Amino acid sequence: KQEVTQIPAALSVPEGENLVLNCSFTDSAIYNLQWFRQDPGKGLTSLLLIQSSQREQTSGRLNASLDKSSGRSTLYIAASQPGDSATYLCAVPSYLNSGGYQKVTFGTGTKLQVIP
Amino acid sequence: DGGITQSPKYLFRKEGQNVTLSCEQNLNHDAMYWYRQDPGQGLRLIYYSQIVNDFQKGDIAEGYSVSREKKESFPLTVTSAQKNPTAFYLCASSIDSGLAPPGFNEQFFGPGTRLTVL
Numbered sequence: 001k002q003e004v005t006q007i008p009a010a011l012s013v014p015e016g017e018n019l020v021l022n023c024s025f026t027d028s029a030i031y032n033l034q035w036f037r038q039d040p041g042k043g044l045t046s047l048l049l050i051q052s053s054q055r056e057q058t059s060g061r062l063n064a065s066l067d068k069s070s071g072r073s074t075l076y077i078a079a080s081q082p083g084d085s086a087t088y089l090c091a092v093p094s095y096l097n098s099g100g101y102q103k104v105t106f107g108t109g110t111k112l113q114v115i116p
Numbered sequence: 117d118g119g120i121t122q123s124p125k126y127l128f129r130k131e132g133q134n135v136t137l138s139c140e141q142n143l144n145h146d147a148m149y150w151y152r153q154d155p156g157q158g159l160r161l162i163y164y165s166q167i168v169n170d171f172q173k174g175d176i177a178e179g180y181s182v183s184r185e186k187k188e189s190f191p192l193t194v195t196s197a198q199k200n201p202t203a204f205y206l207c208a209s210s211i212d213s214g215l216a217p218p219g220f221n222e223q224f225f226g227p228g229t230r231l232t233v234l
Contacts, residue, residue, distance in 0.1 A: 044208075
């Protein structure tokens with residue numbers, strides 16, 4: 001059974017700082033890993049999807065890395081801004097049944113606060 | 117604008133009532149999903165549908181029902197059998213592009229419905 005852990009649960013940093021969010025998973029036989037952002041009371045916004053064959057994926061100030069062998073992914077945020085304040089979740093799909101449907105296991109998230 | 121819409125944003129239910137949450141997408145996605153989010157817990161899958169007129173139970177389907185009569189729509193009914201329905205409900209969809217195993221594609225989420233039992 002896949003388990004996904006995100007530590008720390010909360011993080012507070014001053015504006016402008018570079019930071020790293022961590023995501024660990026127990027079953028390394030993954031197909032891909034997705035990072036999301038969730039603002040309070042809102043739905044999830046997809047940030048990056050990194051395939052198992054990739055080691056990194058970049059979008060603007062965001063960079064996600066994936067190390068399947070160690071069961072880890074990191075989300076790097078460069079030059080953080082107050083607008084980056086949100087909860088960041090990672091999610092890993094795995095086969096649910098013989099038809100190949102994905103069950104997505106979500107981490108509980110890291111709540112980020114960027115202080116002006 | 118392409119996207120996923122959920123309505124209502126807030127919903128209040130009295131004990132013993134059934135309520136239905138709406139989810140509509142115009143992304144032409146094949147698969148749709150319903151998740152429940154509770155404080156301090158990860159999202160949990162309630163039901164999913166890979167194709168019209170077909171749906172499967174997720175991890176916590178008891179007390180819920182769904183239908184998939186149209187590709188664009190996947191409504192969720194919270195029945196009186198659900199003993200603790202107060203939560204944030206999220207609908208998602210994904211495409212089956214043929215480039216990945218069925219369902220292993222990027223998921224896109226709606227804005228959510230917050231259900232409160234009075």
